[in-house]
Amino acid sequence: MSATIFFQQLSNGISLGSLYALVAIGYTMVYGILRLINFAHGDLLMVASYTAIYAVTMFSLPWYLSFPLAIALTGCIGILMDKVAYKPLRDAPRISLLISAIGASFLLENLALVIIGGIPKGFPRPEIFAKVIEILGVRVQVLTIYIPIMTLVFLMALLYIVYRTKVGKAMRAASKDIETTRLMGINVDRIIALTFLMGSSLAAAGGIMWALKYPQVNPFMGVIPGLKAFIAAVLGGIGDIIGAVVGGFVLGLGEILLVAFFPELAQYRDAFAFVLLILVLLFRPTGIMGEPITDKT
Amino acid sequence: MNDFFRLESLVMQFGGLTAVKDFSLSIEPGELVGLIGPNGAGKTTVFNMITGFLTPTSGRVLWQGEDITGLSVHQITARGIARTFQNIRLFSDMTVLENVMVSFHHKVRSRFWKAMLGLPSHGKEERRIRQESYRFLQELNLGHLADEKAGNLAYGQQRRLEIARALATYPKLLLLDEPAAGMNPQETMELADLVLEIRQKHALTIFLIEHDMKFVMGLCERIKVLDYGISIAEGTPEEIQSNPDVIKAYLGEPKHA
Amino acid sequence: MTWKGKDMDTSKRNLYCNLAALCLLAVVLYLFDQYGTEYQIRILNNMAVFITLAVSYNLVNGMCGLLHLGPNAFITIGAYTSALLTMSPMEKQMSFIIEPLIWPFSVLQAPFFVSLIAGGVMATIFAFIISFPVFRVRGDYLAIVTLGFGEVIRVLCNALQGVTNGPLGLKGLQPYTNLWWSWGIAVFTIIVITKLVNSSYGRAMKAIREDEIAAKAMGVDPFRHLMLAFLVSAFFCGVAGGLMAHLITTISPTLFTFFLTFNLLIIIVVGGLGSTTGAVIGAALFAWGGEALRVVESPMNFGAFTIPGIPGMRMVLFSVILMVVIIFARRGIMGRNEFSWNWLFTKLGLNAK
Ligand SMILES: Nc1ncnc2c1ncn2[C@@H]1O[C@H](COP(=O)(O)OP(=O)(O)OP(=O)(O)O)[C@@H](O)[C@H]1O
Numbered sequence: 001m002s003a004t005i006f007f008q009q010l011s012n013g014i015s016l017g018s019l020y021a022l023v024a025i026g027y028t029m030v031y032g033i034l035r036l037i038n039f040a041h042g043d044l045l046m047v048a049s050y051t052a053i054y055a056v057t058m059f060s061l062p063w064y065l066s067f068p069l070a071i072a073l074t075g076c077i078g079i080l081m082d083k084v085a086y087k088p089l090r091d092a093p094r095i096s097l098l099i100s101a102i103g104a105s106f107l108l109e110n111l112a113l114v115i116i117g118g119i120p121k122g123f124p125r126p127e128i129f130a131k132v133i134e135i136l137g138v139r140v141q142v143l144t145i146y147i148p149i150m151t152l153v154f155l156m157a158l159l160y161i162v163y164r165t166k167v168g169k170a171m172r173a174a175s176k177d178i179e180t181t182r183l184m185g186i187n188v189d190r191i192i193a194l195t196f197l198m199g200s201s202l203a204a205a206g207g208i209m210w211a212l213k214y215p216q217v218n219p220f221m222g223v224i225p226g227l228k229a230f231i232a233a234v235l236g237g238i239g240d241i242i243g244a245v246v247g248g249f250v251l252g253l254g255e256i257l258l259v260a261f262f263p264e265l266a267q268y269r270d271a272f273a274f275v276l277l278i279l280v281l282l283f284r285p286t287g288i289m290g291e292p293i294t295d296k297t
Numbered sequence: 298m299n300d301f302f303r304l305e306s307l308v309m310q311f312g313g314l315t316a317v318k319d320f321s322l323s324i325e326p327g328e329l330v331g332l333i334g335p336n337g338a339g340k341t342t343v344f345n346m347i348t349g350f351l352t353p354t355s356g357r358v359l360w361q362g363e364d365i366t367g368l369s370v371h372q373i374t375a376r377g378i379a380r381t382f383q384n385i386r387l388f389s390d391m392t393v394l395e396n397v398m399v400s401f402h403h404k405v406r407s408r409f410w411k412a413m414l415g416l417p418s419h420g421k422e423e424r425r426i427r428q429e430s431y432r433f434l435q436e437l438n439l440g441h442l443a444d445e446k447a448g449n450l451a452y453g454q455q456r457r458l459e460i461a462r463a464l465a466t467y468p469k470l471l472l473l474d475e476p477a478a479g480m481n482p483q484e485t486m487e488l489a490d491l492v493l494e495i496r497q498k499h500a501l502t503i504f505l506i507e508h509d510m511k512f513v514m515g516l517c518e519r520i521k522v523l524d525y526g527i528s529i530a531e532g533t534p535e536e537i538q539s540n541p542d543v544i545k546a547y548l549g550e551p552k553h554a
Numbered sequence: 555m556t557w558k559g560k561d562m563d564t565s566k567r568n569l570y571c572n573l574a575a576l577c578l579l580a581v582v583l584y585l586f587d588q589y590g591t592e593y594q595i596r597i598l599n600n601m602a603v604f605i606t607l608a609v610s611y612n613l614v615n616g617m618c619g620l621l622h623l624g625p626n627a628f629i630t631i632g633a634y635t636s637a638l639l640t641m642s643p644m645e646k647q648m649s650f651i652i653e654p655l656i657w658p659f660s661v662l663q664a665p666f667f668v669s670l671i672a673g674g675v676m677a678t679i680f681a682f683i684i685s686f687p688v689f690r691v692r693g694d695y696l697a698i699v700t701l702g703f704g705e706v707i708r709v710l711c712n713a714l715q716g717v718t719n720g721p722l723g724l725k726g727l728q729p730y731t732n733l734w735w736s737w738g739i740a741v742f743t744i745i746v747i748t749k750l751v752n753s754s755y756g757r758a759m760k761a762i763r764e765d766e767i768a769a770k771a772m773g774v775d776p777f778r779h780l781m782l783a784f785l786v787s788a789f790f791c792g793v794a795g796g797l798m799a800h801l802i803t804t805i806s807p808t809l810f811t812f813f814l815t816f817n818l819l820i821i822i823v824v825g826g827l828g829s830t831t832g833a834v835i836g837a838a839l840f841a842w843g844g845e846a847l848r849v850v851e852s853p854m855n856f857g858a859f860t861i862p863g864i865p866g867m868r869m870v871l872f873s874v875i876l877m878v879v880i881i882f883a884r885r886g887i888m889g890r891n892e893f894s895w896n897w898l899f900t901k902l903g904l905n906a907k
């Protein structure tokens with residue numbers, strides 16, 4: 001493989017990794033507080049993409065308005081999802097919560113199928129993202145460069161909120177011990193809603209960038225990226241934001257480079273993430289960064 | 298030194314916290330030994346190391362001449378050490394009788410496929426387990442509740458069911474973690490009688506944790522005191538009661554480990 | 555005084571009742587077999603296959619309290635194994651156009667029943683291998699790992715063309731599955747799994763579900779018993795996969811996605827997690843209701859108007875049902891209760907005592 005192709009693949013891997021990372025953050029944040037795998041999280045990619053499409057095509061909004069609008073709307077849908085599917089089950093066994101999450105995921109997908117139909121829609125790609133430039137003799141889509149940069153911006157904003165603001169402090173407290181946090185007089189429900197808002201908005205941003213990169217939008221587009229982002233979160237040690245980002249990059253780069261070096265394995269690409277997950281759980285059940293579990297009596 | 302049951306310098310660390318430090322103890326067959334100490338002293342942690350829920354950071358658990366450190370929980374139960382839990386852990390959605398029947402399972406002879414095909418040998422064994430389980434319930438005055446859901450029992454009854462369930466594993470050493478917690482004085486007194494009775498009847502050795510001093514002092518032949526993971530005293534109830542270190546620990550004077 | 559189980563007084567009666575019910579079922583099946591429409595027979599076959607699947611899936615999810623999301627993997631393995639064994643070497647040679655079928659599948663051929671058992675055995679072997687990583691974790695992690703194995707199998711089905719014929723799948727299987735096979739196996743599964751659940755082994759499984767820590771302390775080895783439930787469940791899922799293959803007569807990887815698992819999950823949740831009776835009721839409702847609900851997805855004619863069918867509507871309904879049940883009626887139809895003759899006789903006022 002020539003150096004050029006290698007760098008091209010590397011940049012692809014980094015931008016795919018960024019997308020996984022953005023989505024993984026939402027999984028990890030919700031898990032941190034509710035100890036719930038929000039199965040429907042991946043479907044927010046799809047929700048955001050469709051919203052962006054309609055904002056552009058039906059309301060003829062320019063992309064710089066329609067994308068933030070889609071992100072905000074998806075954030076609200078995240079909150080709604082919590083209120084409808086998870087909040088009534090706060091005291092229920094974990095298995096019920098997870099089943100409700102699976103139900104929510106199928107509901108979103110099939111609602112989209114009913115309302116919009118199963119035929120993939122093209123995503124309107126604004127000119128400025130479509131350009132191809134040459135860096136040191138390597139031709140790359142500008143998008144491939146924008147994605148990691150945007151991810152970094154979002155990540156910085158998130159880290160600022162979580163580690164430098166009062167709300168962030170409450171969030172961290174809630175993910176350590178939700179009951180004590182409640183007793184300290186903090187409105188835990190608001191913190192949870194906020195967590196869903198932030199996680200869902202990041203997923204929406206990831207979804208829009210995903211659609212820019214792979215401009216075919218269909219009701220099930222969020223399933224596989226969602227699962228992989230979840231795996232990224234587990235790889236990084238679930239509950240840990242930086243871990244989720246690391247996991248996202250490991251997975252994104254791993255997938256792309258695997259296919260680049262062993263083209264004959266391309267058809268196994270979707271299994272790679274799961275095999276990695278299984279290996280990690282076998283040898284380090286709480287991920288790369290997490291602490292090992294002990295039995296409590 | 299006896300060969301029956303011996304703990305050799307057990308240490309348990311959780312991250313930076315040393316919950317139990319250099320804990321040694323030896324118990325003779327038939328003895329009734331108490332373990333006391335303020336909250337968070339590491340008493341339950343000692344039980345968890347004995348029963349295999351925790352693997353000690355260092356040290357050994359010797360049982361009838363065998364080193365059982367690091368064996369899994371069910372293997373240790375099968376070797377004749379049973380326990381109850383400080384915060385009751387019943388199989389709430391199963392009946393009282395079924396709760397006890399579970400304890401017989403590790404000795405079940407017939408293989409799973411015999412059960413699946415409903416062969417008579419399995420049915421016979423099943424009926425025997427049912428009978429014997431019922432006897433344990435009667436012994437603990439729970440016979441009339443056999444078909445109740447365990448979760449519906451009153452608190453004191455739940456505590457007794459925990460003991461019945463532990464007895465049904467046919468242990469030689471029984472570990473009771475705060476058996477009198479939450480009981481009124483009347484119930485506590487009955488419990489003391491019960492403990493003596495089962496020890497007699499089943500030839501048990503008993504090691505128990507309890508905060509109720511009257512209960513411990515009246516019942517135990519020997520007492521071990523833990524404070525901040527360190528064993529600060531061992532002796533007869535009289536010796537413990539007059540031990541200045543113990544008094545200091547219990548009066549809550551700040552003590553540095 | 556010794557313990558007198560209720561079951562002892564009435565065991566004879568129950569035996570007769572069971573036999574009578576079986577005879578009744580046989581008569582009903584015979585009548586449908588002779589006089590039923592193709593549509594009715596298809597629903598009845600589906601019902602039996604889903605009963606087999608739901609009852610065995612419920613053994614893991616309901617009785618052991620795990621959230622296992624990979625039964626589609628076992629069904630896939632059973633379906634392919636069984637199909638590859640019943641196809642004649644000639645048919646196989648003609649089907650596998652992209653890549654020839656590898657030896658020994660290319661020459662092996664077996665009767666239907668043997669192929670079903672082989673499907674079950676292959677699924678069990680796979681379950682045995684994956685149970686080591688699967689049971690190192692619990693809860694949500696277990697859910698995601700089992701789901702992962704389901705995905706891995708799907709990917710392999712598409713990729714290993716020399717075994718599965720890839721995305722093309724296997725076509726033109728003999729429609730061996732009839733009412734006798736499907737219901738015979740469903741009844742056998744119900745009996746065997748009920749016996750297991752009511753045995754000392756089943757009690758150990760439930761104890762693990764209720765409180766794994768306490769169960770260990772009472773001498774139960776969680777790994778061994780969870781594995782037992784997992785393998786038994788896998789076996790019957792594999793067999794049901796074989797039935798399914800020879801019912802639909804065409805199989806391809808798209809048939810066995812997570813969708814199938816989702817359907818099974820709805821069945822056992824609606825029926826009541828942890829109740830075999832509930833699983834049977836749920837499966838029956840699903841097979842019948844799922845078919846009945848097809849109308850919402852097919853075009854409808856109202857005289858001059860035609861309303862086009864709405865694809866996805868059924869799944870919307872199913873997801874809503876699942877969420878409503880889990881949020882508002884978590885115990886489903888049966889909770890953890892089981893049907894018993896005693897209960898029926900009491901209801902009918904026929905119980906002497
Ligand atoms: N699995 C664990 N992981 C981390 N820390 C633990 C664990 N188990 C116990 N500890 C800590 O070890 C210390 C001793 O706990 P332990 O439960 O043994 O105390 P105890 O003497 O039984 O107290 P109590 O009278 O309240 O029951 C406590 O500080 C506790 O927080």
Ligand SMILES: [Mg+2]
Pocket residue numbers: 340341342383
């Ligand atoms: Mg304790």
